[in-house]
Amino acid sequence: MKRTILLLAFMLAACAPSAPQSALPQFLPPATAYIDPSYPTAQAAIALPNQTASGIEVHMDSAWQDGKNVNANVCFTLPDASDWSVWTASLNYGGTVLEQFGTTLLSLQEGADGQPGQRCDTLTFVVPPDADLSTATIVVGAIGTYPREGEYCSVYMPKIQQALMERGVGIVLDCVDVNGVLTMQVTSFPPEMTKEQVDEMVYSDEFYTIKGPWSFEFNLTQ
Secondary structure: HHHHHHHHHHHHHHHHOOOOOOOOOOOOOOOOOOOOOOOEEEEOOOOOOEEEOOOEEEEEEEEEEEEOOEEEEEEOOOOOOOOOEEEEEEEEEEEEEEOOOOOEEEEEEOOOEEEEOEEEEEEEEEEOOOOOOEEEEEEEEEEEOOOOHHHHHHHHHHHHHHHHHHHHOOOOEEEEEEEEEEEEEEEOOOOOOOOOHHHHHHHHHHEEEEEEEEEEEOOOOO
């Protein structure tokens, strides 16, 4: 009888469902970025790498395509010690004009011994895979800067006042001490003008930009 009970116990234990085992972690290889083969990689030299306009020399010696990005290294002489950068640029190809671009600072050299400083950036445009860059042009439209504190009086007020006088606009500017800081202010303006019109004219970004254009043609094919 005891043997029968023991035999039944062993049989029941063998038929009982086994305890679930914990799942072992699965280590997958890291995902790699997918590069569409329709996006080429190519490089081209610039036909005329040095262009001068408005007294500013801009240099672009090469352009290259890396996937979706069309890049070009651009260097230009600095007009003064302000923080100048490329404000407008475009990539023109096959009747298409791209005006959205990114910049990456490469180098910044301050002027010394009577020689102007120089800034170099990489301009980047994003193009579709079917972009025909066999005849393309990068145009740097303007460089610009934002006035630093105190520069309105020391740097910009004289040329703003001169420009207003040459246009026959009766706006008079002066620098006034405001809490120990020289601040440019409008002291008088024609009665037919509103304060908004005066401010729009006086603080126009035309006084902080230098316009080109500087155009660089290249042939970028695989």
